[in-house]
Amino acid sequence: MTENTLDTRIRLGMVGGGIGAFIGVVHRVAARMDDQFELVAGALSSSPDRAAESGRQLRIAPDRVYADYRDMAKAEAAREDGIQAVAVTTPNHLHFDNCCAFIDAGIHIICDKPVTFTADEARDLKVRAGAAGLQFIVTYNNTGYPMVREARAIVQAGRIGKVRLVQVEYAQDWLNEPIEREGHKQAEWRTDPSRVGMGACLGDIGTHAFNLAGYVTGLHLDAVVSEVSTFAEGRQMDDDVNVLLRYDNGARGSLWASQVAPGNENGLRLRVYGETGGVEWDGEVPNHLKVTEYGMPPVTLSRGGYGAGDAASRITRMPAGLPEGYLECFANTYLDAAELIHAALECRSPDPAATTVPQIDSGIEAQEFVEAVVRSSQAGGWVNVR
Amino acid sequence: MTENTLDTRIRLGMVGGGIGAFIGVVHRVAARMDDQFELVAGALSSSPDRAAESGRQLRIAPDRVYADYRDMAKAEAAREDGIQAVAVTTPNHLHFDNCCAFIDAGIHIICDKPVTFTADEARDLKVRAGAAGLQFIVTYNNTGYPMVREARAIVQAGRIGKVRLVQVEYAQDWLNEPIEREGHKQAEWRTDPSRVGMGACLGDIGTHAFNLAGYVTGLHLDAVVSEVSTFAEGRQMDDDVNVLLRYDNGARGSLWASQVAPGNENGLRLRVYGETGGVEWDGEVPNHLKVTEYGMPPVTLSRGGYGAGDAASRITRMPAGLPEGYLECFANTYLDAAELIHAALECRSPDPAATTVPQIDSGIEAQEFVEAVVRSSQAGGWVNVR
Amino acid sequence: MTENTLDTRIRLGMVGGGIGAFIGVVHRVAARMDDQFELVAGALSSSPDRAAESGRQLRIAPDRVYADYRDMAKAEAAREDGIQAVAVTTPNHLHFDNCCAFIDAGIHIICDKPVTFTADEARDLKVRAGAAGLQFIVTYNNTGYPMVREARAIVQAGRIGKVRLVQVEYAQDWLNEPIEREGHKQAEWRTDPSRVGMGACLGDIGTHAFNLAGYVTGLHLDAVVSEVSTFAEGRQMDDDVNVLLRYDNGARGSLWASQVAPGNENGLRLRVYGETGGVEWDGEVPNHLKVTEYGMPPVTLSRGGYGAGDAASRITRMPAGLPEGYLECFANTYLDAAELIHAALECRSPDPAATTVPQIDSGIEAQEFVEAVVRSSQAGGWVNVR
Amino acid sequence: MTENTLDTRIRLGMVGGGIGAFIGVVHRVAARMDDQFELVAGALSSSPDRAAESGRQLRIAPDRVYADYRDMAKAEAAREDGIQAVAVTTPNHLHFDNCCAFIDAGIHIICDKPVTFTADEARDLKVRAGAAGLQFIVTYNNTGYPMVREARAIVQAGRIGKVRLVQVEYAQDWLNEPIEREGHKQAEWRTDPSRVGMGACLGDIGTHAFNLAGYVTGLHLDAVVSEVSTFAEGRQMDDDVNVLLRYDNGARGSLWASQVAPGNENGLRLRVYGETGGVEWDGEVPNHLKVTEYGMPPVTLSRGGYGAGDAASRITRMPAGLPEGYLECFANTYLDAAELIHAALECRSPDPAATTVPQIDSGIEAQEFVEAVVRSSQAGGWVNVR
Numbered sequence A, B, C, D: 001m002t003e004n005t006l007d008t009r010i011r012l013g014m015v016g017g018g019i020g021a022f023i024g025v026v027h028r029v030a031a032r033m034d035d036q037f038e039l040v041a042g043a044l045s046s047s048p049d050r051a052a053e054s055g056r057q058l059r060i061a062p063d064r065v066y067a068d069y070r071d072m073a074k075a076e077a078a079r080e081d082g083i084q085a086v087a088v089t090t091p092n093h094l095h096f097d098n099c100c101a102f103i104d105a106g107i108h109i110i111c112d113k114p115v116t117f118t119a120d121e122a123r124d125l126k127v128r129a130g131a132a133g134l135q136f137i138v139t140y141n142n143t144g145y146p147m148v149r150e151a152r153a154i155v156q157a158g159r160i161g162k163v164r165l166v167q168v169e170y171a172q173d174w175l176n177e178p179i180e181r182e183g184h185k186q187a188e189w190r191t192d193p194s195r196v197g198m199g200a201c202l203g204d205i206g207t208h209a210f211n212l213a214g215y216v217t218g219l220h221l222d223a224v225v226s227e228v229s230t231f232a233e234g235r236q237m238d239d240d241v242n243v244l245l246r247y248d249n250g251a252r253g254s255l256w257a258s259q260v261a262p263g264n265e266n267g268l269r270l271r272v273y274g275e276t277g278g279v280e281w282d283g284e285v286p287n288h289l290k291v292t293e294y295g296m297p298p299v300t301l302s303r304g305g306y307g308a309g310d311a312a313s314r315i316t317r318m319p320a321g322l323p324e325g326y327l328e329c330f331a332n333t334y335l336d337a338a339e340l341i342h343a344a345l346e347c348r349s350p351d352p353a354a355t356t357v358p359q360i361d362s363g364i365e366a367q368e369f370v371e372a373v374v375r376s377s378q379a380g381g382w383v384n385v386r
Helices: A022-033 A048-057 A068-078 A093-105 A119-132 A146-156 A185-191 A200-218 A325-343 A353-358 A360-379 B020-032 B048-057 B068-076 B092-104 B117-131 B146-156 B185-190 B199-215 B328-343 B352-356 B360-379 C022-033 C048-057 C069-078 C092-104 C120-133 C146-156 C185-190 C201-217 C326-345 C351-355 C360-379 D022-033 D048-057 D069-078 D092-104 D119-132 D147-154 D185-190 D201-217 D326-346 D352-356 D362-377
Strands: A010-015 A035-043 A085-088 A107-111 A136-138 A162-169 A219-227 A241-245 A252-258 A269-275 A277-282 A288-293 A298-300 B010-015 B037-043 B084-087 B107-111 B135-137 B163-171 B221-229 B240-247 B252-258 B265-274 B279-281 B289-294 B299-302 C009-016 C036-044 C085-088 C109-110 C136-138 C162-169 C221-229 C242-246 C251-260 C267-274 C276-282 C288-293 C299-302 D010-015 D035-042 D083-088 D110-111 D136-138 D164-173 D221-229 D240-247 D254-260 D267-274 D277-282 D290-295 D299-300
Touching: A010 A068, A010 A093, A010 C201, A022 A035, A022 A219, A022 A325, A022 D022, A035 A048, A035 A068, A035 A136, A093 A107, A093 A119, A107 A325, A119 A136, A119 A360, A136 A325, A136 A360, A146 A200, A146 A269, A146 A277, A146 A288, A146 C201, A162 A200, A162 A241, A185 C299, A200 A241, A200 A252, A200 A360, A219 A360, A219 B240, A241 A360, A241 B221, A241 B240, A241 B252, A252 B240, A252 B252, A252 D362, A298 A353, A298 B289, A298 C136, A298 C251, A325 A353, A325 D119, A325 D326, B010 B020, B010 B068, B010 B092, B010 B221, B010 B328, B020 B037, B020 C022, B037 B068, B037 D010, B068 B092, B068 D110, B092 B107, B092 B117, B107 B328, B117 B135, B117 B360, B135 B328, B135 B360, B146 B199, B146 B265, B146 B279, B146 B289, B146 B328, B163 B199, B163 B240, B199 B221, B199 B240, B199 B252, B199 B360, B221 B360, B240 C251, B240 D185, B279 C267, B289 D147, B328 C326, B352 D267, C009 C022, C009 C326, C009 D326, C022 C036, C022 C326, C036 C048, C036 C069, C036 D110, C069 C092, C092 C120, C092 D048, C120 C136, C136 C185, C136 C326, C136 C360, C146 C201, C146 C267, C146 C276, C162 C201, C162 C242, C162 D352, C185 C242, C185 C276, C185 D069, C201 C221, C201 C242, C201 C251, C201 C360, C201 D267, C221 C360, C221 D240, C242 D240, C276 C299, C326 C351, D010 D022, D010 D069, D010 D092, D010 D326, D022 D035, D022 D326, D035 D048, D035 D069, D069 D092, D083 D092, D092 D119, D110 D326, D119 D136, D119 D362, D136 D326, D136 D362, D147 D201, D147 D267, D147 D277, D147 D326, D164 D201, D164 D240, D201 D221, D201 D240, D201 D254, D201 D267, D201 D362, D221 D362, D240 D362, D326 D352
Parallel strands: A010 A035, A010 A085, A085 A107, A107 A136, A162 A252, B010 B037, B010 B084, B084 B107, B107 B135, B163 B252, C009 C036, C009 C085, C085 C109, C109 C136, C162 C251, D010 D035, D010 D083, D083 D110, D110 D136, D164 D254
Antiparallel strands: A162 A269, A219 A241, A241 A252, A269 A277, A277 A288, A288 A298, B163 B265, B221 B240, B240 B252, B265 B279, B279 B289, B289 B299, C162 C267, C221 C242, C242 C251, C267 C276, C276 C288, C288 C299, D164 D267, D221 D240, D240 D254, D267 D277, D277 D290, D290 D299
8 A cells, every 4th residue: 555655745736727627526535545745736726716616615716726737837936835736637728738838847747648739749848847857647548457457577678488369449339429529528529620730539539439449558559550440420529549559560450439239338458368378458447467388278367466567566556366456547647757756856866666667759659540540441441540 | 048848859960079079069969958949960071980989979860960961951851850940160161162061951051151152142042941941041150249249239129339440359379379280180271272271360350350340230341451361381262361351331440360369368358339439349359249338438348247138138048247268159159040931831930139240241341341352452452342 | 070980879869858858859959969879769848749759750660769767668678779879868756666666677777967866866776776786877967068078177186275165056937927827837846845855946046056066176065054935926936045164174155046047047056165266167157267376366267278288178169269168068967978978888887087077976966966955944053975 | 536625634543553453554545545534633652652653654743642532532532633533453352442432522433343252242232333423334345345234235236136145265275374373463362262252263363254244134043053163273263164144034145254364365256146036246356346237248247347237336436357356345344334424424424325335234234243153153053143
């Protein structure tokens, strides 16, 4: 069980995430769980009234509740007790400007995904953060599940041999009907091209699936062929995506993301097979990992249980059989972010294990994937990713 | 529980399926289970000695144990008590000639899959059998699982609305290593282009997956883009296939077949989603079917259980909770074959429910699929199926 | 895949099992599956008309269709080609007399369970069959599942250490309402004390659970305390049984059998734990076996898969992942019966592996269990089994 | 998603739970998750050095880090900003004295389970807290799982009819070997009669199982017969318990708790069957609930999904398919505790939904269960619980 035992907590600000915002609460609980962060400032809504009320409800000092994130970046940079990191939890179209402002103010970034509209913007942010010596964590949070870490450790240690096959999918059903036309707020912005960019289902959950496969295998994409579809009547953007994948080591595979698959809630599933074995993980049963050494019966590893290795143990909170869930995996992302930021503040090297947390490079790669999938769908054939 | 209560059983011959042949035993047990067939003749092996010994072991009268299938076709046609149907269980490359000989002899055909090397040959067989007024059943036996019938009935009754998405896969691991080079008989012929035709993994299990999706949805393919791969060292043919699917009603999907996915035994899984619901079936847990009506919690139907409909009940042998397996589903294919053949012999219309059993049209369509997948893989892009 | 390759099949008769009888069909399919038996005579119903019609439907020669089992025993004993074995598939109250008649006629017995009303009767049958040198198989058929054999082999080889704990249950829901009062035939006789003896749920499925635990562990009961209940309104007999178990080696456990547990179809589940490991098996997923070596992650063995041992392989028909079910396990019981009977006919020792099939001793022990449970329930405390 | 939006947080103290204590961290994370509590004081260890260091690590003001809980109770009662509630997280033998001290000081109690050594002590605490007008929550935290709340709502609304059967179990394997003799701290105190009272396995996890069954059904026990066993060599206390249950409404059932069942991590499972249906819940898959209406196929409800009712929704944090785990259920217990304490502080009635959280009455009933089980085991027969 991890718990902060340092003298200080990181002073955190938040952009977006005010009253009624789903992901804002998730970020706050994740930041709070291990007591590594203290939320002390916020520009929590683009509506000044909502920003103020959200600040009051979160017991943020009134002078640190801002109506505009630019003001916040400047004011906090000027304070001796100003924020050391900012959580960017706005809709996608605001991420780039949000991040630029806080990078300019010398503040470390924890940004929700997808990090930008384009790969170019993401590369731009990398340059800016790099130049400023700042950490830039992207909350592809599924990498924070202990058994995903375990899968990565197993695959990257060569225990399943050279990777041959990747099958990854993320299936939901909550957008099965065009509820964005009936005033459903989450559905509205997530299917609006002006707010999410090139891909809706593709950007929201397709990139989670893509990131997960890359995180576990360490592989990079060469080429894709895709089918991007819209099924719900009147929807402006994609709600289903099928992609064939060619990885740089010769591995082959497919990725499916859908928000119109009735009976699927949050079906993120990864299967990776190599020359001598395989790993299989299901995000709805995240505390287990099926591991096969070819020629032996499959073994089901359990988080905290016998046979689970260091990568999982490091971020395991509960004994085996007491389930951990989504908030814990998100908190693990924050835990690693805290380590990177602490190390930067203290001018020391971070714990190497913490550095696997997705950062701006993962954000860039995810945008390259989005762009390639869209190009393939438009062109009707295989396209190179880079 | 179905059991033959007719005065007579159908007199059955068998080509192939001698000592040591896996699928021959399966056909015989399937034919025997409901006591609808009596095995009375056979050309059980291309080796005369093995043919004779196999006939003896199966207690076939010595004068009806043949060394050559052509002799058998002629001799049986000439007998008053000659066979009424033949089970063709040879390797793929022999199917076409085998079938021609027995069609010429006026004998009904029960042929293992894939039915031929090419779609043209399959179309040829259709013409021949049609002209001779003969039944031609193809043992895509997974359609004989009661809950597959149930899925078909649900989908084709419109209970999940217009079909939008198809995800189907068949994953195995038994060819993970090139065991065909170490004398493994099953592996040898199944990876030998001269005996299996254009596709190995593709033809063997890819067509099972394709057939299953078509059987349940009633849809036909328009176009595919594919990636056909060979991973095991020195293997002559494909052992992994990924395909994106475009169906004629606008549905989209993907198909994955692999024989190099460690930890997968016979992972045939189908998921179909429509405008208002979905069905999910797993061939390793074949007695259950997940059915979702969008907006309601998913329901798990059980073979023989509450809520299972007529299509399943008709071929359900055991009460709910007493599992049925692969042999029972294969026997159901034989049961429907028996009904078609009895009806033909008696010049009556068969039970309509029996006519959904895969026949030569399914064989043709499967070969069209194989050819399109191979063309796409070679051409590197989308191809039309017809 | 097992298939009879002997010159001859065992000539089989059947008592009970006429039109409409569930278990008769099961016995016939089981006997037929491996082609080891040929059904040539029957006293298939106590109603002469039904007996005759059943015989006709099964294509038994008219002179070997009997209206009375006593006539059948005598007449078949007098024929040179008379039956060598008889399958007793009548309701429980007839078993004892049926068996006596065929033992007197020198015919081997395959009897459905429970074998008699009382342990004394069962012991009597043992003496009679022993004196006549006859085989007496009792179809506690769940012992015919390959992974039950595997569990037995693992436990009895000491791989989980000395057995400490047994948890076994058999839960159904088909008698949740008093359907015996609405003309349900199966329900009528199974809840009628004059036809089933001391225990209804207890005798029907409780003894299956008890037998399974004893088969796998090799342990014998010392004492029980029980609660025998009737929940359905107006029912004459028990429909739910809870028992605490004390085994002779110091192991402790509990057994639950119920026919009034909504949502349970045929939930036969066994868990056995020893000093160094455990095995868990579920009759609704019978092709798998969870095996734990303490201190290691659990392994799921699959019938036909890597790591499955000889005891399972011997009676495995299909490759891993192609499910086998209830009929196959019943057929395995018949396969072992065939080996015992063949050996007796040929005056040789049977294959030792076949001798684990439940025989009259298992029938005796099951009746002792029934009697002890009833006594404990009446007395209100612990009772010794013997 | 619940998040505190009140102006104030409850000022919380903690007794026990210093460095290295498992359950202390759980209580702190649970208290922190919804930001309803602020930890401001503690007597975190009986060792003064460890108490001081633990306080420092948790950033508690030095003058509120106490070496003795009695000093803490008095000092905090005297402060204007003194604690309003205390979390008692010491080993069992200290609970009674701890609670008395804080009740005397007028401080609300959140006490870990089992609440005392004897039912008499628990009744004494009830009288004391009642007289002082204080809330007394007992962290039988499994009642905080949303789908346990859902199960309770379904059963108590009569949707499965009158309850007939209860099957509940809690199986672990971490004490399979006598690790208390090798310096394992958790094992040491949990198997030491001077620290845990009458039951080890029985008190630790047996009472969780008992509490869960009572919470869901609303039933109370009349009588038990039990078998309490010790399997690990040299162990002083029980590590396995089997109990038959007679409830006051005529329902029957059994309870099994074990810490020596290899392959079981935290296997808390409850099944309840009534006249017209059943519910089944598994604590290792806590986000789902199987619900059967007799005569219909079973439905699997998902936390946050379609068909989940108000009782679950009220404490559901994440959308369906994003798993919640043990910490969230523990936090829900703290959330309800917060509501009860806020209401008491504000002299208002609490939200009725919050009042189902286990309180001192549950603590009393659990101790009565423990005492009855021990008596039955010693006496060798059925005993009445009260």
